[in-house]
Amino acid sequence: MTRRGLTPLSALLPEASGAWDDLDEWLDGEDIQDGVPFLISPGLKYDVELNSYFLRPALVGSSRNTQLAAAGDVRRFLDFLWCSRGRRG
Numbered sequence: 051m052t053r054r055g056l057t058p059l060s061a062l063l064p065e066a067s068g069a070w071d072d073l074d075e076w077l078d079g080e081d082i083q084d085g086v087p088f089l090i091s092p093g094l095k096y097d098v099e100l101n102s103y104f105l106r107p108a109l110v111g112s113s114r115n116t117q118l119a120a121a122g123d124v125r126r127f128l129d130f131l132w133c134s135r136g137r138r139g
Contacts, residue, residue: 055074080098082105083110085114085117086104086105086110086117087104087117087118087120087121088101088104088121089101089121089124089125089128092132092137103124104117104120104121
């Protein structure tokens with residue numbers, strides 16, 4: 051779930067150097083509120099079109115548990131596709 055003021059990803063994962071260092075600025079630019087779920091690919095990529103699903107009014111207005119359940123369902127489906135396709139995007 052999005053949250054401003056987090057430790058930069060590059061500080062946690064040196065292999066992600068430069069990635070997400072300006073996360074707060076980017077979230078503000080995209081008008082994404084704190085607490086919105088999002089998914090990141092195994093290659094640490096953020097798909098704007100895929101994650102726009104979590105910005106739909108019906109989902110944004112739902113409870114936090116509903117949002118987390120929806121994100122978990124999408125993640126499990128994408129994990130299934132990733133594994134069954136031999137780890138191809």
